[in-house]
Amino acid sequence: MSQIxxxxxxxxxxxxxxxxxxxFSFFQHHTIRKKENxxxxxxxxxxxxxxxxxxxxxxxxxxxxxxxxxEFAIENWWMTDTFSFLxxxxxxxxxxxxxNTEVYSISRDAQERLLTKHPEMEKYFRCVYQKxxxxxxxRIKFLYDFSREELYLNFSKNYxxxxxxxPQYLIASYLNFTPEYLSEIRRKNVS
Amino acid sequence: MSQIxxxxxxxxxxxxxxxxxxxFSFFQHHTIRKKENxxxxxxxxxxxxxxxxxxxxxxxxxxxxxxxxxEFAIENWWMTDTFSFLxxxxxxxxxxxxxNTEVYSISRDAQERLLTKHPEMEKYFRCVYQKxxxxxxxRIKFLYDFSREELYLNFSKNYxxxxxxxPQYLIASYLNFTPEYLSEIRRKNVS
DNA sequence: CGGTCTCTTGACGGAGTTCAAAGCTAGTGG
DNA sequence: CCACTAGCTTTGAACTCCGTCAAGAGACCG
Numbered sequence: 001m002s003q004i005x006x007x008x009x010x011x012x013x014x015x016x017x018x019x020x021x022x023x024f025s026f027f028q029h030h031t032i033r034k035k036e037n038x039x040x041x042x043x044x045x046x047x048x049x050x051x052x053x054x055x056x057x058x059x060x061x062x063x064x065x066x067x068x069x070x071e072f073a074i075e076n077w078w079m080t081d082t083f084s085f086l087x088x089x090x091x092x093x094x095x096x097x098x099x100n101t102e103v104y105s106i107s108r109d110a111q112e113r114l115l116t117k118h119p120e121m122e123k124y125f126r127c128v129y130q131k132x133x134x135x136x137x138x139r140i141k142f143l144y145d146f147s148r149e150e151l152y153l154n155f156s157k158n159y160x161x162x163x164x165x166x167p168q169y170l171i172a173s174y175l176n177f178t179p180e181y182l183s184e185i186r187r188k189n190v191s
Numbered sequence: 192m193s194q195i196x197x198x199x200x201x202x203x204x205x206x207x208x209x210x211x212x213x214x215f216s217f218f219q220h221h222t223i224r225k226k227e228n229x230x231x232x233x234x235x236x237x238x239x240x241x242x243x244x245x246x247x248x249x250x251x252x253x254x255x256x257x258x259x260x261x262e263f264a265i266e267n268w269w270m271t272d273t274f275s276f277l278x279x280x281x282x283x284x285x286x287x288x289x290x291n292t293e294v295y296s297i298s299r300d301a302q303e304r305l306l307t308k309h310p311e312m313e314k315y316f317r318c319v320y321q322k323x324x325x326x327x328x329x330r331i332k333f334l335y336d337f338s339r340e341e342l343y344l345n346f347s348k349n350y351x352x353x354x355x356x357x358p359q360y361l362i363a364s365y366l367n368f369t370p371e372y373l374s375e376i377r378r379k380n381v382s
Numbered sequence: 383c384g385g386t387c388t389c390t391t392g393a394c395g396g397a398g399t400t401c402a403a404a405g406c407t408a409g410t411g412g
Numbered sequence: 413c414c415a416c417t418a419g420c421t422t423t424g425a426a427c428t429c430c431g432t433c434a435a436g437a438g439a440c441c442g
Contacts, residue, residue: 060332060336062335062336063336068335068336070328070331070332070335071328081328082321082324082325082328083325083328083329086321086322086325092332115314119310119313119314122310122313122314122317123306123310123313123317125317125321126313126314126316126317126320129317129320129321129323129324130273130277130316130320131277132320132324133273133320133323133324133327134273134274134277136324136327136328136330136331137261137262137272137273137274137327138274139327139331140261140327140330140331140334141251141259141261141283143331143334143367144253144259144261144367145251145253145254145259176334176335
């Protein structure tokens with residue numbers, strides 16, 4: 001059934017169909033409505049989520065009471081509050097569906113058992129985290145290197161489809177500036 | 192001999208002394224002088240480095256020709272250009288010793304062989320990358336949440352010893368602002 | 383259609399940069 | 413072990429990017 005998860009595993013490790021079926025039994029399936037929360041600030045992040053359809057975003061509420069989006073996850077991406085998930089400590093983040101979304105989730109506990117029973121999954125997660133870490137490093141580089149305007153132009157060049165699926169104020173939030181300024185940038189770069 | 196590396200492995204996985212000795216044979220030891228480069232822009236990052244003594248920094252040269260430090264690594268931290276190391280593609284970064292530094296390094300090739308021969312190391316690296324990813328996420332959160340001044344105050348509270356070991360212009364570079372502005376912040380917060 | 387989100391526009395202000403110059407500090411060679 | 417130089421830090425003035433505030437125009441949903 002979950003071909004999308006199987007295909008993602010196949011990118012990193014070799015496993016048989018039977019083995020996959022046992023692995024798959026550690027996961028649960030959820031459907032989340034647009035704007036519904038998977039995690040709110042103060043809760044312990046109990047699950048690691050794999051997006052099979054739709055978009056999630058992770059955000060926090062900053063000192064001024066504004067929502068700051070720090071990450072999006074679309075199909076084939078994992079999302080969790082790594083810190084809270086690892087330490088089972090209260091999270092400082094929210095996780096919310098941007099559009100109606102479907103995920104496969106695994107609890108901390110189930111993940112431990114999965115890794116013990118299927119050691120090949122260590123390799124899978126090592127690869128996934130390695131990639132996520134590399135992406136985070138590039139993200140930090142961009143934040144350091146680019147002006148806000150360049151951040152937007154770079155983002156809209158690399159993820160044009162995203163601009164269609166996600167409202168502008170979330171893009172602005174993700175790129176760390178105001179909707180007003182985004183509007184100004186767009187005006188300049190249309191004409 | 193390399194007790195520090197063994198101790199770091201012990202934090203995440205159980206291995207015998209004999210096993211460690213075989214694992215250790217995959218590594219090389221290097222001594223790097225202050226200001227010496229381990230990697231320069233355009234090169235392929237061939238090694239993954241574990242710092243046993245001293246400090247490394249990773250930086251790139253931005254559009255204005257300034258060095259932007261994006262990461263420090265002290266004792267017990269791994270450092271590499273993950274992207275270049277994984278894909279064996281040219282790096283956009285430099286890696287340089289801040290003070291005289293000692294590292295254990297492992298090549299891409301040796302790391303692959305190590306992981307095949309000692310699958311427990313998959314778990315070790317999974318944990319290391321997971322932690323590094325969580326740290327990168329927190330870093331991004333700080334960059335979004337704090338003003339430059341708050342970034343400095345936060346940094347100097349959490350890593351007071353670092354301020355002693357590392358020159359101010361590198362701290363400024365790491366926190367993504369100018370040495371002049373750092374000087375201004377310090378003046379304000381001393382009196 | 384009425385109301386609540388979302389996007390746009392413009393005026394103003396402030397955090398942080400740039401540039402230039404002077405003061406310090408530490409390493410190096412004689 | 414001192415003197416000199418290059419590199420690091422501080423100061424101040426001018427400037428700019430971008431945030432804040434306020435208000436209006438669309439757009440979407442019940």
